[in-house]
Amino acid sequence: MTAAVRQRNSEIASPGEYLFTWKDFSEIAGLLYAMSGIHMVEAKASLMYSRLAKRVRTLKLPDFAAYCELVRDESQVEERSAMLSALTTNVTRFYREPHHFDHLRSKVMPRLAETARAGGRVRLWSAGCSAGHEPYSMAMTVLEALPEAARLDVRILASDIDPQIVARAAAGIYSDDDVDPIPSAVRSRHVRRVEGGWKVSDEAQGLITFRTLNLLGDWPMRGRFDVIFCRNVAIYFDDQTQNRLFERFSEQLHDGAQLYIGHSERAMNPNLKPEGLTGYRRESRRG
Ligand SMILES: C[S@@+](CC[C@H](N)C(=O)[O-])C[C@H]1O[C@@H](n2cnc3c(N)ncnc32)[C@H](O)[C@@H]1O
Incomplete structure (x- = not known):
């Protein structure tokens, strides 16, 4: 890993109560893609933060790195499912189009x-x-x-x-x-x-x-x-x-x-x- 990548990884992807770095963003985006095919671009970093901060809070974790550590574990089926629910966009309506x-x-x-x-x-x-x-x-x-x-x-x-x-x-x-x-x-x-x-x-x-x-x-x-x-x-x-x-x-x-x-x-x-x-x-x- 180059020094530039290391530095980028540790930079904050979206400011907030919990530390959320580009490394955390990449890991969650990678997991989401593997699970669902949903491709989350970097411009959606603040959206990812706002949707998952609630999970970090509910689980009483110190930051997003701890959340990544949790969902990295394949046996965390429930939390992975909660993550997916939080990150999918469910906007819909009757007789849409x-x-x-x-x-x-x-x-x-x-x-x-x-x-x-x-x-x-x-x-x-x-x-x-x-x-x-x-x-x-x-x-x-x-x-x-x-x-x-x-x-x-x-x-x-x-x-x-x-x-x-x-x-x-x-x-x-x-x-x-x-x-x-x-x-x-x-x-x-x-x-x-x-x-x-x-x-x-x-x-x-x-x-x-x-x-x-x-x-x-x-x-x-x-x-x-x-x-x-x-x-x-x-x-x-x-x-x-x-x-x-x-x-x-x-x-x-x-x-x-x-x-x-x-x-x-x-x-x-x-x-x-x-x-x-x-x-x-x-x-x-x-x-
Ligand atoms: C924006 S909603 C669209 C709902 C409805 N089809 C409409 O047009 O009003 C997108 C839905 O696709 C689902 N979705 C995303 N990735 C999926 C996948 N890999 N397999 C099945 N459903 C998926 C999401 O959970 C979400 O409910």
Whole structure:
């Protein structure tokens, strides 16, 4: 290690109550990348500090070096998971990018409704579902187009790397502000007042299976999907990780199936052809 690197390592990455050096930043960023594919650039050092200082305080540690020592240990499964929860960005909302739900309802669901009514299997996936707003918006859109979906072979998988956020999603309870973007006709049918907020209908909830799943790890699902939503997730990955992910999605989609991504993302893959705004259609496999 050169003197310059040594000096840089000991410099403060972000000032605060607990000493947080560039060495600590690199170690935590490296661990986060290995665990999730999330690429945290140096400009995010103060964000990392503010999100993890609470963990350092809760654990009564003297500084971030002690926190690094703790999470370096692979057996610290719980604290590693807490670190991941603190560092992931979970911003989401119902009917985010409403054009995707319009497209799903008007362009994709008519064909899928026909398949389901003829006894076929229909599968949708919210990959990186955060607190559940996305998969519930998908379920409500499916039920609008296919009111009998619950009695047919129609399922939505909702997955996220963060078990805490998956538990919140599965609970399906939201605030007044959360439910505000749900179109009023859909809201009156699919959310009801409960103590502490609004609860998603059993009908919408019943279509969804919630799972903790790392998109970089193995995917245990058998069978292909008709629709995948993976929005505002790949944006946190580097180019190589994004390309690999889109390649895997293209393998996991049926011919002609639909992928939706976030408005600032691009899927660079020869098997995915643009369809709608930030949407892609899986090209037919030949032979
Ligand atoms: C900004 S939220 C997007 C939520 C929703 N898709 C939307 O667009 O509103 C990003 C989500 O991706 C999840 N995530 C990040 N890395 C992941 C990974 N490797 N595997 C699965 N989920 C991941 C985070 O936990 C977070 O909940």
